[in-house]
Amino acid sequence: MQNLTQDQIRRSFINASRSEVKAINFPAGFETTDWENLDYLGWRDPKMPQRGYLIYPGQDGPVGLFLRAPEGGSGKLRKVLCDLCRDVRCEVVVYLYVARRTGPAGRNGNTVGTLICADFHCSRNVRFEVPSKAEHLDWPSIRQRQIDGLRERTELFISRVRG
Numbered sequence: 001m002q003n004l005t006q007d008q009i010r011r012s013f014i015n016a017s018r019s020e021v022k023a024i025n026f027p028a029g030f031e032t033t034d035w036e037n038l039d040y041l042g043w044r045d046p047k048m049p050q051r052g053y054l055i056y057p058g059q060d061g062p063v064g065l066f067l068r069a070p071e072g073g074s075g076k077l078r079k080v081l082c083d084l085c086r087d088v089r090c091e092v093v094v095y096l097y098v099a100r101r102t103g104p105a106g107r108n109g110n111t112v113g114t115l116i117c118a119d120f121h122c123s124r125n126v127r128f129e130v131p132s133k134a135e136h137l138d139w140p141s142i143r144q145r146q147i148d149g150l151r152e153r154t155e156l157f158i159s160r161v162r163g
């Protein structure tokens, strides 16, 4: 995805209040973000770990989602798949992240949830290394399919938030 400034990110949120946007803390090392290898930018707030943020490069500009991890989410290893990357090779910690819906639905307390890698490493997961025993397979297209799938499912989740 293209580089974004912190200002662009703050302006991109579709389901956060002004005070929630104001309170956002960016991750350490934000300046060295590897944008080129990201399908979305996601991070947990370093000071409020119950809050997560996911910024997706939509057709009409970046779309930011304000997410909540479950109360007391201790990050126990669970054998569930992330709904976005569906990474099956490594055991990653997956949280049920909840997003307030936009518009009147959100004001009435309506939310949608989805399972996402706790530390938002989906982009890294779909760009896995080629297993040495399977070098004969067409990895560039396999990897591209994974990347496309991650983007499609992220867009689907955003459309559910927009309801």
Ligand SMILES: [Zn+2]
Residues within 6 Å of the ligand: 082, 083, 084, 085, 086, 087, 116, 117, 121, 122, 125
């Ligand atoms: Zn994931």
